[in-house]
Amino acid sequence: MSVNRLLRVGTVAVASLGVLALSACGSDPEPSGSSSPEGSSSTGADCPQGTLNAEGSSAQKNAIEEVIAKYNEKCADVTVNYNPTGSGAGIKQFNAAQVDFAGSDSALKTEAADGDSEAATAAKRCENNAALNLPMVIGPVAIAYNVDGLDKLVLDGATAAKIFQGTVKTWNAPEIAKLNPGVTLPSAPISVFFRSDESGTTENFTKYLAASGGGAWTGKPAKKWTGTGAGKEKSAGVAEGVKSTKNSITYVEWSYAVDNKLGVAQIDNGSGTPVELTAESAGKALAAAKVTGTGNDLSMSLDYATKEAGAYPIILVTYEIACSKGLPAEKTALVKSFLSYFASTDGQASLTELNYAPLPDEIRTKVDAAIQSIS
């Protein structure tokens, strides 16, 4: 029995030693940038200390992760957590005071659905101060396709609407052929993939189809897909679907189209020349948008039917939703510090290589002013 007990104690000791050994040497990785010697600046006025928790839109996941990494090179003592659980979940958690700011693909709704409106509940959470909608990340939505030998494809709003509605069924349909003169199109049927989950991307894409489809799109713009095709979950799902299926097409965030090496359609917005999707052409579309919010609330109304030359019309704006007042002082300092960096030229510049578009300067300065007004 005593031998048994010895062995028993021994096993437990070895197990707990293992845990201790593991816990003794944990650390954060060294920042990959060369700016670590400037760590002394982390105690400056711009860099408070603490932890910031945020949640929301998955469309900005890659953007905000990159910005957090860059921000930590500057302010090493701030920890920022972002959970990409979706716009709706982000707003709910923000209103329940579980997170310090939220990311959402649409501004807080002001009309009441059941009980209070989103904006009213958010104001309550901010101790009866308004919550701000701060446009921060522009994610262009690509019409991505997979057709052998088709390097360049031009579509316009009406044709895209017909394809996704299911009225144009084959790749060599006259509508597509007219926009792509001199290109051999296969006679194969078009397989459409859509997002089976409720998504801000679907909402923005259907807004575009409704605005510039010339009546070809019969559904109402919504987070839930009403067109034709086969459903796949999340951006990764539709991108993977198009990648593995010949003669297929979908709508997906630009970065997914690039990462999966899919063809991206150029859009003829009616200006005469087809517009290729670039950070610049997407930024141009946002510059054409109007700010509909008042004061420091910067909710925007996008013009999906814009005919401006060189503007790529299908874009998705992710807002950061933050309290204008009412958070504890140390949280306010953290939110201000992080969002200021996000809206700075440095922060926005790092997004371009991830296939997001930087905020146009005119809007960026407005966003920055709004962030500085947070107290």
Added chain:
Amino acid sequence: MSVLAANKPAYDGQTLDLSGKSGARAFKNTLATVLIVLAFAVALIPLLWILWTVISKGYSLLFDANWWSQSQRGVTVRREGGGAYHAVMGTLIMGLITAAIAVPIAILGAIYLVEYGKGTKAARAVSFMVDILTGVPSIVAALFVYAVWITVFGFNRVGFAVSLSLVLLMLPVVLRSTEEMLKLVPDELREASYALGVPKWKTILKVVVPTAFGGIVTGVMLGLARVMGETAPLLILVGYSKNINLNPFDGFMGALPTMINQDRTELALEPAADRVWAAALTLILLVLALNLLARLVARFSAIKSK
């Protein structure tokens, strides 16, 4: 002699009749054997397939020392580097807290059921409730704790809340296995102890529990292994953090299942895909280590009959 010789062929014939198989029976036997082996192989295919996929895609990062000692702070899906330290520690911390709460309740409950409450109404009620609790899906346990912890009490989402919901899942597993182990202890041992004038509580403490110790520990380890891979409570009750957070009462906390979930949408990117598979393999290894530990403890603590 002649009688024996005359009897022998008849005897042999009988043996042949008994041991030999007719064609139909031999066929049935072979068929059953083949079917059983086939069923075994079919059951094995997904297991081996999963193991092969996870190991072949995830092993490379595990040999990197950083994997075991660093967090994912500042590492985006496009960059290599960083490790799973934050997630391993989160999983271990939440698992240990769960065990610390669930194990005493479960063992004491089992002792009550077997030693004190046998046949009483109360014991039947407890037994019934435990059966129901066994069937509660993890998402329901998580939502229940969300309702109590966050909606009613107004606390924040933290690692401890996850542990609370895991307790609901671990408790019935450990209680049932402990109960079965205690039932296996022969009554003669108890009677012998009583005959020597040992009080009941001392009998339980010094005779019954030590006899069943190996089985109880195995049950605890298996229960722990089961809850460590749970994902639903993590998604609902705590946010994922790429940073090291060892405090279960404050802030978001990383864990291996949520680490897998975080980057699973980015499988087109190599660094992210590598990390997802490596995290999956780490989780499997962690659970495997617990199972092995359970086997070891059970072997070394078995009572030897002399």
